[in-house]
Amino acid sequence: MRKANIIGSSALILLCCLLFTQVAQIKQTGREAVGPRVVPYVCLAGIIVFSVVVLVQSLRSREGEGTEFTTRAKAFRSFITLAMYVLYIIGLNTLGFIVSTLLFLFLLSAFYYAKLDKGLIRIAVMSVCVTGLVWALFTFVFKIVLP
Secondary structure, X not given: OHHHHHHHHHHHHXXXXXXXXXXXXXXXXXXXXXXXXXXXXXXXXXXXXXXXXXXHHHHHOOOOOOOOOOOHHXXXXXXXXXXXXXXXXXXXXXXXXXXXXXXXXXXXXXXXXXXXXXXHHHHHHHHHHHHHHXXXXXXXXXXXXXX
């Protein structure tokens, strides 16, 4: 696990540094304080910070410490999550932001957190609220039209 964490964290740090240069090429529409570069910069900075934390913890730990890197169940869940993200990206172009985001948030949350007898209504309400909040943020604050 130690070796996998060191390699994975280092690779993420390098990838994020490369993506920082790509984000710098996003055109600004004006002199706004919050433009189209802010969210990618914040996300990349967060990934770098957490990757450094994992890297430092891995370097400080001994070889035998920690847990198993992954199991079949975790790998299957990761594959399903990746498939949902791919379908979400395809859905953005075909269904639009609101419909695809509602479906994505509901299905992903239900996959990870819902019990069949309860919780689905709460997940549906949260999906609607989050989608509405993100739409309003991009529409009224960032002045960006979503698909």
